[in-house]
Amino acid sequence: MLDLTYTAPKPKVIQGAKDDWELVIGMEIHAQVSSNAKLFSGASTAVGAEPNSNVSFVDAAMPGMLPVINEFCVEQAVRTGLGLKAAINLRSAFDRKNYFYPDLPQGYQISQLYHPIVGEGEVIVEMGPGVARHVRIERIHLEQDAGKSIHDMDPTQSFVDFNRTGVALMEIVSRPDIRGPEEAAAYVVKLRQILRYLGTCDGNMQNGNLRADVNVSVCRPGQYEKYQATGDFSHLGTRCEIKNMNSMRFIQAAIDYEARRQIAIVEDGGSVTQETRLYDPDKNETRSMRSKEEAHDYRYFPDPDLLPLEIEQAWVDDIAARMPELPDAKKARFMGDFGLTDYDANVLTAELEAASFFEAVALGRDGKQAANWVINELFGRLNKEGLAIGESPVSAGQLGGILDLMQKGEISGKMAKDLFEILWTEGGDPAEVAAAKGMKQVTDMGAIEAAVDAIIAANPDQVEKAKANPKLAGWFVGQVIKASGGKANPAAVNDLVAKKLGM
């Protein structure tokens, strides 16, 4: 297999009024675990249900109810850890994070502060061909989601729905290895891609199934390297945390705004206050969540309702043995086995379903040609119609059939595109449709020769001109193909015309 190696990208530099500044970014991604039931109850995780219908007495924190852990959610967290090449902790434990809010009926969130289930791992974030940031993962822990408050249904009341309460989340915590807004967005894209390949989180950001908290600080060039050498955070600036963003665009805009805000404060002789901030996309600014400050005393303690979570190495090994091929490996294989360019391999592996479609088309055929057709014809057409790959009217088998007809020389490239169009709108078997529509490239050399002779005989003036200027031979080729109704093989015509004209 082709091994991909990368050089690190340059950190983004922002010019302040006085100096150059660099960014240091760490992220906490909250990814909803794909499961049928909640983390500690048997209520459904389905979206779109009537309010408070996917709620058990455990979720509603009725007195005397006890949590029982959903083993599949644990498996999903382990699978995610393995996918991020992370250490799996065979012993982890649950803690209570205490705070009051109407969408948190227990008065605490069950989380894993002291002993997370997954330890250190890594994500490779590509920033261009051969250039990538290695972002270290510090930990992944399992925790409960909160409910949902709706503030715009009544002038004086907030309405609360517990359907989300208790749904399993994985909090994926990175080290401060991200060095710019673009890298931050690319990190989320890559993490989302891996989670979707693993099937551990659907990555639906609009539904809030993947949300990001971003820690941002700024420092002078050179300081980050000192931090890297010593692990001493005092070389870096004071950080602010921007909470709860669910769009790549907002993440970039928020980081950019926040960095500039901090630079302005420091250049003005002030100092940044460590605090939690919210991004307002309408105003494109971040602002302090002062109300959160006092609430930050979470008084964590081990949850007495839950014994430590102990899992067996054999169970982890079994999950590891059933791991799907991940994006980095698939990309390397596509480049190695099918001779794809870096760019094409990225495009084709972005989504697992598209990668599988391509592979079905490419198997036993010319990989580059398959890639061109999938990317240009199929994706182009899907984008135009706003369809997902799973909704493609043309199957991988049909597209492969078109490529086979072309490969055998039975249809030309032009005919292939027409055939694709017919299959898209009307469906059918490629070979049968091509035959029924009379799409057949004439490869009978006798017929082509006769046509060439006829054109040459009918145009003696052109023959003289072409003999003086060989570039005009193309005119004959065009005439022959036209006379054949577009069915003559252009390469064969070309050869014959050249021969007949004595070139």
Next chain:
Amino acid sequence: MSIDVDTARRVAKLARIRVDESDLPALADELNGIVTFMEQLNAVNVDGVEPMTGVTPMRLKRREDVVTDGNMPERILKNAPDAREGFFAVPKVVE
């Protein structure tokens, strides 16, 4: 460890328990008594002893990923002081 009036006020606030200012010194005294009593445990040498979470050698109970509960919004909302259109209704909280 000693608990002063400010700490008692803060703990009460975090627990959402209303305590009159005049009651805080007595509350602080009481909390101090409890903490002091507990601190006797510090005399025990626990070097190399894993923190204990239970007295029986039990494995954490697991459930399968199957929907077995829910679909009873009227029972969930039954004790709510205010509920409208299937939601709990609470005084407006907005960031």
